[in-house]
Amino acid sequence: MPKYVIEREVPGAGDLTSEQLQGISQTSCGVLRNMGPEIQWVHSYVTGNKIYCVYNAPNEEMIKEHATQGGFPANVISKVSTIIDPTTAE
Template identity: 75%
Template sequence: MPKFVIEREMPGAGDLSQEQLRDASQHSCEVLTDMGPQIQWVHSYVTDNKIYCIYNAPDEAAIKQHAQQAGFPANKISRVKAIIDPTTAEV
């Protein structure tokens, strides 16, 4: 299944409390459950003013549908073409 990086512009995201992050996560998961198994949230990175989310989904339309239903921005959606890590450098 294709993997996507979603950039969500959310001023003050880095100042959200653990409770606020938990509530947002629970809401996201509820929407994902309603959408079915074709879309999966892998994990997210919270920075000062953005949240970067990694999702497995059939297409960009599913990502946009989730964002709309959950009420989260999806300012930029990028399909992952490859994944590299330090083992990629090994011969």
């Protein structure tokens, strides 16, 4: 299954409370349940004004549909070509 990194511009994301982040997560999970098992949220990184999400999905269109249904921005959607980490150097 292809993996995607989604860049979401969310002003003040880094200042969101745990309750606000929980609400966003609940909305996302609700949309995912309705869309079916083909799309999966792996995890997200919250920074100052952006949230970077990692998803598994069959195509970019499904990522866009999730964003539309959830009311989330999906400013940049990038398909992951490969994953490297420190063990790649060995």
